[in-house]
Amino acid sequence: MKEDIYKQLTGGLIVSCQALENEPLHSSFIMSRMARAAKEAGGIGIRANSIVDIQAIRDTVSLPVIGIIKKDYPDSPVFITPTLKEVRQVCATGCEIVALDGTTRVRPYKEELAEVIKQIREEFPEVLLMADTGTLADVSFAESVGFDIIGTTLYGYTAETAGLNIATDDFAHLKAVLALTKLPVIAEGKIDTPDKAKRAIELGCLCVVSGGAITRPQEITKRFVDAIESLDD
Numbered sequence: 001m002k003e004d005i006y007k008q009l010t011g012g013l014i015v016s017c018q019a020l021e022n023e024p025l026h027s028s029f030i031m032s033r034m035a036r037a038a039k040e041a042g043g044i045g046i047r048a049n050s051i052v053d054i055q056a057i058r059d060t061v062s063l064p065v066i067g068i069i070k071k072d073y074p075d076s077p078v079f080i081t082p083t084l085k086e087v088r089q090v091c092a093t094g095c096e097i098v099a100l101d102g103t104t105r106v107r108p109y110k111e112e113l114a115e116v117i118k119q120i121r122e123e124f125p126e127v128l129l130m131a132d133t134g135t136l137a138d139v140s141f142a143e144s145v146g147f148d149i150i151g152t153t154l155y156g157y158t159a160e161t162a163g164l165n166i167a168t169d170d171f172a173h174l175k176a177v178l179a180l181t182k183l184p185v186i187a188e189g190k191i192d193t194p195d196k197a198k199r200a201i202e203l204g205c206l207c208v209v210s211g212g213a214i215t216r217p218q219e220i221t222k223r224f225v226d227a228i229e230s231l232d233d
Protein backbone atom coordinates (compact mmCIF):
# COMPACT_ATOMS: atom_id res chain seq x y z
CA MET A 1 0.00 0.00 0.00
CA LYS A 2 2.69 2.52 1.03
CA GLU A 3 4.83 1.28 -1.88
CA ASP A 4 1.93 1.98 -4.24
CA ILE A 5 1.75 5.58 -3.06
CA TYR A 6 5.49 6.07 -3.56
CA LYS A 7 5.13 4.66 -7.06
CA GLN A 8 2.26 7.02 -7.85
CA LEU A 9 4.26 10.02 -6.66
CA THR A 10 7.60 9.22 -8.25
CA GLY A 11 8.89 11.99 -10.48
CA GLY A 12 5.66 13.97 -10.45
CA LEU A 13 4.16 17.30 -9.46
CA ILE A 14 1.97 17.72 -6.39
CA VAL A 15 -0.08 20.89 -6.42
CA SER A 16 -0.67 22.62 -3.11
CA CYS A 17 -4.22 23.98 -3.13
CA GLN A 18 -4.44 26.25 -0.11
CA ALA A 19 -6.15 29.54 0.66
CA LEU A 20 -6.24 30.70 4.26
CA GLU A 21 -9.10 32.72 5.76
CA ASN A 22 -7.42 35.99 4.87
CA GLU A 23 -6.88 35.04 1.22
CA PRO A 24 -9.21 35.90 -1.69
CA LEU A 25 -9.83 32.28 -2.74
CA HIS A 26 -10.63 30.96 0.75
CA SER A 27 -13.26 28.34 -0.12
CA SER A 28 -13.33 24.54 -0.07
CA PHE A 29 -15.27 24.56 -3.32
CA ILE A 30 -12.64 26.67 -5.06
CA MET A 31 -9.82 24.49 -3.65
CA SER A 32 -11.59 21.38 -4.96
CA ARG A 33 -11.76 22.99 -8.42
CA MET A 34 -8.08 23.91 -8.19
CA ALA A 35 -7.41 20.25 -7.46
CA ARG A 36 -9.47 19.21 -10.47
CA ALA A 37 -7.51 21.60 -12.67
CA ALA A 38 -4.25 20.21 -11.25
CA LYS A 39 -5.34 16.68 -12.08
CA GLU A 40 -6.46 17.61 -15.60
CA ALA A 41 -3.01 19.08 -16.23
CA GLY A 42 -1.15 15.99 -15.05
CA GLY A 43 -0.58 16.73 -11.37
CA ILE A 44 -0.09 13.49 -9.43
CA GLY A 45 -1.12 14.63 -5.96
CA ILE A 46 -2.61 17.46 -3.95
CA ARG A 47 -1.49 19.15 -0.74
CA ALA A 48 -4.36 20.66 1.24
CA ASN A 49 -5.00 22.47 4.51
CA SER A 50 -8.02 21.93 6.83
CA ILE A 51 -10.49 19.11 7.19
CA VAL A 52 -13.15 20.75 5.02
CA ASP A 53 -10.75 21.42 2.15
CA ILE A 54 -9.29 17.91 2.34
CA GLN A 55 -12.77 16.39 2.25
CA ALA A 56 -13.92 18.56 -0.66
CA ILE A 57 -10.77 17.68 -2.60
CA ARG A 58 -11.02 13.96 -1.85
CA ASP A 59 -14.66 14.04 -3.03
CA THR A 60 -13.58 15.68 -6.29
CA VAL A 61 -10.34 14.04 -7.41
CA SER A 62 -8.90 10.58 -6.92
CA LEU A 63 -5.30 11.68 -6.36
CA PRO A 64 -3.21 11.01 -3.24
CA VAL A 65 -3.53 13.89 -0.79
CA ILE A 66 -0.96 15.35 1.61
CA GLY A 67 -3.18 16.71 4.37
CA ILE A 68 -2.28 19.32 6.95
CA ILE A 69 -3.99 21.57 9.47
CA LYS A 70 -2.39 24.96 9.99
CA LYS A 71 -3.00 26.16 13.52
CA ASP A 72 -1.24 28.70 15.73
CA TYR A 73 -0.59 28.04 19.38
CA PRO A 74 0.59 30.73 21.79
CA ASP A 75 3.45 28.73 23.32
CA SER A 76 5.25 27.57 20.14
CA PRO A 77 6.16 28.69 16.61
CA VAL A 78 5.10 25.27 15.27
CA PHE A 79 1.99 25.69 13.11
CA ILE A 80 1.76 22.87 10.53
CA THR A 81 -0.34 20.05 12.02
CA PRO A 82 1.24 21.03 15.32
CA THR A 83 -0.18 18.63 17.92
CA LEU A 84 -1.34 15.03 18.18
CA LYS A 85 -4.90 16.31 18.05
CA GLU A 86 -4.52 17.81 14.55
CA VAL A 87 -2.47 14.86 13.30
CA ARG A 88 -5.31 12.54 14.36
CA GLN A 89 -7.90 14.77 12.70
CA VAL A 90 -6.04 14.75 9.38
CA CYS A 91 -5.42 10.99 9.56
CA ALA A 92 -9.15 10.44 10.11
CA THR A 93 -9.92 12.01 6.70
CA GLY A 94 -8.23 9.04 5.03
CA CYS A 95 -5.42 11.11 3.56
CA GLU A 96 -2.62 8.99 2.12
CA ILE A 97 0.03 11.31 3.60
CA VAL A 98 -0.09 13.59 6.61
CA ALA A 99 2.50 16.35 6.83
CA LEU A 100 3.50 17.81 10.15
CA ASP A 101 6.19 20.07 11.49
CA GLY A 102 9.35 18.00 11.67
CA THR A 103 11.62 20.63 13.19
CA THR A 104 13.55 20.42 16.44
CA ARG A 105 11.59 23.38 17.81
CA VAL A 106 9.59 23.23 21.03
CA ARG A 107 6.06 22.07 20.22
CA PRO A 108 2.78 23.24 21.72
CA TYR A 109 2.16 21.74 25.19
CA LYS A 110 5.80 20.58 24.92
CA GLU A 111 4.63 17.48 23.08
CA GLU A 112 7.48 15.20 22.00
CA LEU A 113 7.53 14.45 18.27
CA ALA A 114 8.71 10.87 18.81
CA GLU A 115 5.71 10.24 21.07
CA VAL A 116 3.29 11.78 18.57
CA ILE A 117 4.63 9.54 15.82
CA LYS A 118 4.57 6.42 17.97
CA GLN A 119 0.93 7.07 18.86
CA ILE A 120 -0.09 7.71 15.24
CA ARG A 121 1.69 4.56 14.06
CA GLU A 122 -0.48 2.56 16.47
CA GLU A 123 -3.74 4.27 15.50
CA PHE A 124 -3.18 4.77 11.75
CA PRO A 125 -0.58 2.26 10.55
CA GLU A 126 -1.32 2.89 6.86
CA VAL A 127 -0.71 6.63 6.75
CA LEU A 128 2.59 8.02 5.45
CA LEU A 129 4.13 10.72 7.62
CA MET A 130 5.95 13.63 5.97
CA ALA A 131 8.25 15.88 8.00
CA ASP A 132 8.14 19.56 7.09
CA THR A 133 11.71 20.64 7.83
CA GLY A 134 13.78 23.83 7.76
CA THR A 135 17.39 23.00 8.66
CA LEU A 136 19.63 20.00 8.07
CA ALA A 137 19.44 19.36 11.82
CA ASP A 138 15.66 19.07 11.41
CA VAL A 139 16.16 16.49 8.66
CA SER A 140 18.37 14.29 10.88
CA PHE A 141 15.97 14.69 13.79
CA ALA A 142 12.93 13.85 11.63
CA GLU A 143 14.60 10.72 10.30
CA SER A 144 15.55 9.63 13.82
CA VAL A 145 11.99 9.90 15.13
CA GLY A 146 10.57 7.72 12.38
CA PHE A 147 9.08 9.82 9.58
CA ASP A 148 8.57 8.21 6.16
CA ILE A 149 9.28 11.25 3.99
CA ILE A 150 11.34 14.44 4.33
CA GLY A 151 9.91 17.70 2.98
CA THR A 152 11.84 20.96 2.63
CA THR A 153 8.65 22.93 3.26
CA LEU A 154 9.98 25.13 6.07
CA TYR A 155 13.33 26.07 4.51
CA GLY A 156 13.10 29.86 4.54
CA TYR A 157 10.27 29.91 7.05
CA THR A 158 11.90 29.25 10.43
CA ALA A 159 13.91 31.70 12.54
CA GLU A 160 17.14 29.92 11.56
CA THR A 161 16.38 29.86 7.83
CA ALA A 162 14.43 33.10 7.41
CA GLY A 163 14.95 34.66 4.00
CA LEU A 164 16.71 31.64 2.47
CA ASN A 165 15.52 30.25 -0.85
CA ILE A 166 15.68 26.61 -1.86
CA ALA A 167 16.83 27.38 -5.41
CA THR A 168 19.94 29.31 -4.32
CA ASP A 169 23.27 27.94 -5.65
CA ASP A 170 21.56 25.37 -7.81
CA PHE A 171 19.56 23.95 -4.89
CA ALA A 172 22.54 23.63 -2.53
CA HIS A 173 20.30 22.99 0.49
CA LEU A 174 18.27 20.37 -1.34
CA LYS A 175 21.45 18.59 -2.44
CA ALA A 176 22.62 18.55 1.18
CA VAL A 177 19.27 17.13 2.32
CA LEU A 178 19.43 14.39 -0.31
CA ALA A 179 22.98 13.52 0.75
CA LEU A 180 22.03 13.45 4.42
CA THR A 181 18.92 11.28 4.50
CA LYS A 182 18.03 7.82 3.29
CA LEU A 183 14.34 8.77 3.23
CA PRO A 184 12.51 9.92 0.11
CA VAL A 185 12.62 13.72 -0.20
CA ILE A 186 9.83 15.97 -1.43
CA ALA A 187 11.02 19.39 -2.59
CA GLU A 188 8.58 22.02 -1.39
CA GLY A 189 8.65 25.75 -0.77
CA LYS A 190 9.23 28.39 -3.45
CA ILE A 191 9.43 25.87 -6.29
CA ASP A 192 7.83 28.55 -8.41
CA THR A 193 8.85 27.78 -11.99
CA PRO A 194 8.66 24.67 -14.18
CA ASP A 195 12.47 24.71 -14.49
CA LYS A 196 12.91 24.60 -10.71
CA ALA A 197 10.47 21.69 -10.46
CA LYS A 198 12.36 19.85 -13.18
CA ARG A 199 15.72 20.47 -11.51
CA ALA A 200 14.48 19.20 -8.13
CA ILE A 201 13.38 15.94 -9.76
CA GLU A 202 16.62 15.71 -11.70
CA LEU A 203 18.56 15.99 -8.42
CA GLY A 204 16.79 12.94 -7.04
CA CYS A 205 13.67 14.08 -5.19
CA LEU A 206 10.74 11.69 -5.03
CA CYS A 207 8.49 14.47 -6.30
CA VAL A 208 7.89 18.20 -6.04
CA VAL A 209 5.19 20.31 -4.39
CA SER A 210 4.36 23.66 -5.94
CA GLY A 211 1.71 25.92 -4.45
CA GLY A 212 1.48 29.68 -4.74
CA ALA A 213 2.90 29.85 -8.26
CA ILE A 214 -0.08 27.76 -9.43
CA THR A 215 -2.96 28.30 -7.00
CA ARG A 216 -2.49 31.75 -5.46
CA PRO A 217 -3.56 34.28 -8.12
CA GLN A 218 -2.54 37.20 -5.94
CA GLU A 219 1.06 35.88 -6.00
CA ILE A 220 0.94 35.22 -9.73
CA THR A 221 -0.46 38.66 -10.49
CA LYS A 222 2.13 40.36 -8.30
CA ARG A 223 4.97 38.82 -10.31
CA PHE A 224 3.53 40.31 -13.50
CA VAL A 225 2.92 43.69 -11.87
CA ASP A 226 6.41 43.77 -10.33
CA ALA A 227 7.96 42.99 -13.71
CA ILE A 228 6.06 45.80 -15.41
CA GLU A 229 6.77 48.25 -12.61
CA SER A 230 10.49 47.50 -12.77
CA LEU A 231 10.45 49.36 -16.11
CA ASP A 232 10.23 52.59 -14.09
CA ASP A 233 13.49 51.88 -12.21
Ligand SMILES: CC(=O)N[C@H](C=O)[C@@H](O)[C@H](O)[C@H](O)COP(=O)(O)O
Pocket residue numbers: 016018068153154157188189190191192209210211212213
Ligand atom coordinates in the same frame (compact mmCIF):
# COMPACT_ATOMS: atom_id res chain seq x y z
C1 LIG B 1 5.65 27.85 4.94
C2 LIG B 1 4.23 27.43 4.74
O1 LIG B 1 3.36 27.83 5.46
N1 LIG B 1 4.01 26.56 3.73
C3 LIG B 1 2.69 26.06 3.47
C4 LIG B 1 2.66 24.63 3.69
O2 LIG B 1 1.76 23.91 3.50
C5 LIG B 1 2.04 26.57 2.21
O3 LIG B 1 1.58 27.88 2.50
C6 LIG B 1 2.85 26.63 0.90
O4 LIG B 1 2.06 27.20 -0.09
C7 LIG B 1 3.31 25.26 0.42
O5 LIG B 1 4.34 24.78 1.25
C8 LIG B 1 3.86 25.27 -1.02
O6 LIG B 1 4.89 26.19 -1.13
P1 LIG B 1 4.89 27.33 -2.26
O7 LIG B 1 3.55 28.04 -2.18
O8 LIG B 1 6.03 28.23 -1.92
O9 LIG B 1 5.08 26.63 -3.57
